[in-house]
Amino acid sequence: MPKAEGDEVKAKAEAAKAEEKKKVEGSQAKGESPAAAVVEKSGVEGAGSPEEASKAKEAKADASTDTKNDAEGELKAKEASTPQAAASPEAKVASPQADAAATLAAAEAGAAAAAAAAAGRGMAASATSGSVTVEVLVMPERFRVIQEFDRLLTIKHVKVLLCKRLSLPLRRFVLHMKDGVEMNECAFLTEFCADAKSIQLVGTVSLPNEKDNDYKMPNQIEVMIDTDINGHPVIVKVDIERKQDSKKPYFGGYRDKRNGKAYHHATSQTPQIAKEAKTKKFHRETQTTDVSSKSVQSKREQGTQMARKDLYIDNHDDKIITSQAYFTTEELLELKRQKALAIQCFIRQCFAWRKVAAYYHAKRTKARRDAAAKALAEKKLKEEEEDRIRRRLNPRTKSDFTALYSELREWRHNQEKAIRGLNASEEEQSQLMKELLAKEVKLMQTIDKLRQRANSANKQEAIKARLELMASPKEWLTDQGDYIEVVTPYTTRASELVQLYNGLRLRKIPVEQRIDVLLNVKFTVKEFDCLLTREIITLCNRENDMINRGRSTTSLNGLRRRLENLFLQFIETPEFNPGAKNFQRAPAATTKLTKIFPKVQTELWTRKNP
Template identity: 30%
Template structure:
């Protein structure tokens, strides 16, 4: 058996050498990669040889020669075997992937159907089997046909093409790159099955995931092909079982035991004829003996020293932390002081700007307040320093100066009204032409134009074109014609007047009249067209912007009688107040009375109310009481209840006073507030319990002011429901209220008396 095995190995080596000479790549389990220039992209040497036109012919000749070389007995032996197992024989199938051109070689049983081949290739390419289409010689092969029906012989090779019906979603690509595919997938080996009988066996080569180690062999000098020893390619020979256990754990372990031994008698030995050098010997002398107390005392001193260093380090860290906190606190205080100073400078700058260039009604109230303050000071000085006729003359001169100043303020007021008129008209037209806006579900701002909005925008553009002064004669005539066609859509007396004025200007312009002489006529056209725009019948968008309703049936609604000018006006002309539903006089009469008599400026109280609302809205979004108060109510709190000064340091600068909560955990109200300067608010708001932070007399004074605020605001119906009632004894019978008189200057204002509870 050993001689036969050696003969078989020699024959296999001879066949491998023959295959190496014809094909350098089929070399005994290793393959040599051909040069890059001779190798086609996407295919290896075996695939290139399979694609050549003479490959099938060479295989046919080799099969014929093999059949001729076989003895008659072998032919008789193999022929019946082919008839019986012809369907189980294998064949080499080379599948070309279209359009990439990659070649896959598979050893396949010729008795199986094309459907099984598709499933195998689909698992290799990781694509669905339904998208694969196989063709042979340009014709599509059916799935139910087998290789034997297609004319494929056993142990032969055939070439087929495979494509994808959906190349976009499922393209055909090999899983391993072509540059790593340097070895054929299937080889044919001649094996001697019996004495003088040989059989060709198709061997499919498996590619391991890692490189096979080189365990010895030789290299061909001409072809540079490496051949491994048989020991590296075959399993080791199994040794026969002799019935004796050779390997055992008991022969490879040792048992160790430890045992102490002590000599029963101390003994020594003396060596002779042995020299020991004393060059490296050391002389050791005993030191001082240290007792246990000394040792522990030394350890204690060392521990104390370590603790002192550690505590010193911790103390330095604490000091550094305190320094950083102090610097941070000083920086914050400096920033707050700088911010308050800048805010105060901004207020003074704004006040000075309002003095120099007043634009609003509050600005003129500030001028009249300054005028009244100057008059009072001059009058007091005259009365204290002069007597008799000189005092009368000085008072007359003071009255004349006051009259001149009032006249100057009035002239400036008229000029400002003229300028503000154009701004008011522009704002009105912008509001009418504005698109409808709302927030969408995604948070974006959505704008929509309706037919009324487009109409208002066209009228606005036409009004702006008419008021343009530096225009040429052709542009002016074109604008007038456009205006004429626009207003002629509606026939009424207003549109007829506008058309007549347009015809008159066109006639004068054609006659060569200068533009300076046509200024009055153009002003009349602009005024009438503005009236046309404000009419809701011509511009429906104006119906919601006019204060006075155009429908006569709605004029009786919300109409009130002004006690000053004795006119019936809409409720929008009256200022609301928390103490009463509406004032008895309109805004114009109230402003005129303020200019003529009291000359008060409420801008500082408005700033206090604005800051109070902002602070409370930040602390509680559902705060209601600060938004029910009006400027007059804040003015009463500041002047009457808190005497226009801070509760702590009696600072009387109204621009530096603010209202904060008395008890921080309760919502702000007139009976839970304190008037402080801006510098004192931060320290007050840090106190958790004000009854422990302040002294009893100060707390009693604050509670007395809260009681006065309760008495006043109990008379207001909208504020009475927010009162936190207390027992009568605690409030000293304060539920019995009387009319409260608020004195401002020389005049007094009486509030509406409330009913007795």
């Protein structure tokens, strides 16, 4: 085709496009559908003959029928979606798929109307009529789609038909030329192909984003499964079971140490309504004030109005202002210098007072520290003196007795020196030395008595500590670093024996309780037949007999002390008390006292001593 003819065809297409847009805008202002307007336009243009006029009227009627059907379909869709939205509180926002379907349906109706309009327009303008083959390369899958479209269809209608054929969402499909230029959706197809019979385009399908996943399936859907005998479809309502959309919140829990199974806390499934904050909370970014400069027009212009004979001016609120004496720069500098000197004086005074306050504070702190140190030293000296006196009066350790002996030697040395310094005869000095020796012997006897008493007390304390440790529960260290107390049969046996030993050591108890303690000791040691247990049983019987005869407590001290020592030996023997094995320095050998007699000898001895 020559170039002039191509330009002419293009000019006609642009004129037809402009006329169609005006017609569509006029129909929208009147409340009519664009398809009806296009059909009306085509009917007017093609009214050259009676047959063409009748065809135009039929096309207009079809377009109005399609518009009416579309309106009824939209109304039914709204009525169908209303109960579902009321049944499901969560479906407050329409899903993107539903919007896409509605848009697709509307676009198809528009495409059909445009096709009808194009058919009518083709009878009047044959130069722009006909179809064009569109070859679309779909990216990124890189497959081609070939389909014929009317030249007067818009790019939007072409996208709708392609999306319907390829089952693609309309908002994710973009058409553009081979050179990458995106095509305007309001443009007609004939603007890009001119008089060519085919055109190559590129369609890009974008990846889905987070907004595409906002669709929520309704609580109930309708599914057509089959047809009945009459050929009608059978529709079944299916309830949708929803899964939990988000992960459960973690509210804490605990774990079973035996098998490692975790148990989590939970809350009620009832949705909680978030409470609004009573006070407004601001972030750091929003606390910065935005400063902006704005120009405003005042209500009254600035100016001077003089009074005239035809103009009255109210001067009731006027004030007479007179100028004051001029303040020179030198005077201002002098005023600043005086104020600066005053400020310096106050600052130096403040620093001086602070320095004095710090000095007095340090002085008072040092005095309190010195007084506290002096009081602590005096208290320490007093405690040392009291401890020294206590160690002299009641010595307990080896160092205490060493100090006593050293002081005794020093005292004797001083006394001998004083005797030799006297102007006395040899007989008098000899007599004084004998008296000094007697005093020294008496002091040494006193020190020995204190040593014996201390040894006895220390021995009793050691025995008591050993028995308490023997009867105390075992402490085991756990993996968490804690200690747990475990009572074993050995500790239980040791605890019972220690209780009996403490009962034997009691002195100021009634006679009945003493007899009960002796009986318990007797039946406890009777389980083992040896010389030690026979002697303990004999002593228990003897003390019981002497108590029944009314003997005094003083006459029973030796017997009771002997019974205590034998029972203590019984407790410290591993054959009778397995818990005592851990408190022996070396493995104990079986002696005559602890050797168990045969059963025959035990029966004979039991008959003689019931």
